[in-house]
Amino acid sequence: MKYKRVLLKLSGEFLAGPDGKGISPDATRALAEEIQKAKRTGVQLAVVVGAGNLWRGARQGVGMDRATADYIGMLATSMNALALQDALESLGLETRVQTALTMAEVAEPYIRRRALRHLEKGRVVIFGAGTGNPFFSTDTAAALRGLEMGVDVVLMAKNQVDGVYSDDPRKNPNAVKYDELTYMEVLSKGLQVMDATAVSLCMEGKLPIVVFDIFKPGALVGIIQGERIGTLIHS
Ligand code: UDP
Numbered sequence: 001m002k003y004k005r006v007l008l009k010l011s012g013e014f015l016a017g018p019d020g021k022g023i024s025p026d027a028t029r030a031l032a033e034e035i036q037k038a039k040r041t042g043v044q045l046a047v048v049v050g051a052g053n054l055w056r057g058a059r060q061g062v063g064m065d066r067a068t069a070d071y072i073g074m075l076a077t078s079m080n081a082l083a084l085q086d087a088l089e090s091l092g093l094e095t096r097v098q099t100a101l102t103m104a105e106v107a108e109p110y111i112r113r114r115a116l117r118h119l120e121k122g123r124v125v126i127f128g129a130g131t132g133n134p135f136f137s138t139d140t141a142a143a144l145r146g147l148e149m150g151v152d153v154v155l156m157a158k159n160q161v162d163g164v165y166s167d168d169p170r171k172n173p174n175a176v177k178y179d180e181l182t183y184m185e186v187l188s189k190g191l192q193v194m195d196a197t198a199v200s201l202c203m204e205g206k207l208p209i210v211v212f213d214i215f216k217p218g219a220l221v222g223i224i225q226g227e228r229i230g231t232l233i234h235s
Helices: 025-039 066-090 112-120 138-149 183-189 196-204 219-224
Strands: 005-010 044-049 095-099 124-128 153-158 180-182 209-213 231-234
Touching: 005 025, 005 138, 025 044, 025 066, 025 219, 044 066, 044 112, 044 138, 066 095, 066 124, 095 112, 112 124, 112 138, 124 138, 138 153, 138 196, 153 219, 180 183, 183 196, 183 231, 209 219
Parallel strands: 005 044, 005 153, 044 124, 095 124, 153 209, 180 231
Antiparallel strands: 209 231
C-alpha cells in the first residue's frame, strides 16, 4: 500500500441525483460504496465534503452579504456530511462527523487530536462546515485538514474527468491530460484543479495532490495501492 492515511475531497454534486441538486440517497450510497472499497485496503481515510448540490455561497448569494452566504454554504456541507455518514454506516463502516462550526446535537466539534484518534481506530472521519470561515472553500478545508491530519496525499475526486487537462476535455477534444504537474505549474497555468489558496497550502506543506475520477471502477483503490492513476501534483 502506497498511502497509509489519505484525505478525500468530495464535491457536493456527487451526493445529488441526475439534476445535480439536493441529496439523493442512491447517489450517496454509490459514493459510500467507493469509500467502503477503499477502506478495505486498510487505509486511514478522512473526508471533506462540499455543498455545490445545495448552495454555492458566492454565486448563489448574489445580493446577499458574502459572509452570510458563505455561512449558509458551510451549514450545507454539514448536511452532506450527515448524509454521507448515514450511507457509510448503513454499509457497516464506523464513522464520525466533526464540524468546524459547532452543532453539538448532531456532530462532534472539530478537535484535531480526537480526529487523529478516530483515524487510528479505523473510523472514517467526515469533516463538515469547511474551515469554519467565510471567504474560504471546501478545497481549502481539504488542504488544511489534510495537513493537520498529517495525511500522505489529498485525493481530489472528480466526476467524469480522470485528471487535470490543459483545457476542459468535455468541451475541447484536443485537451491534453497531464500525468504530473508541479504546484507552480498549476498556479501559473491557472489550471482548474482546486482554488489557488488550497494549492498554495499544499505547496507550502509539501502535501501531494492526486486528481482522479472517483466513479472510474478501481481508481480510488488503485491510487491508494500505488498505481499511477489521474494526475499527481507535487513539488
Ligand atoms: N464555505 C466557506 N468556508 C469554507 C468552506 C466552504 O465559506 O471553509 C462555503 C462557500 O460559500 C462555498 C460553500 O461553502 O461556496 C460550499 O462549498 P464548495 O463550493 O467548496 O463546495 P463544492 O464545490 O466542493 O461542492
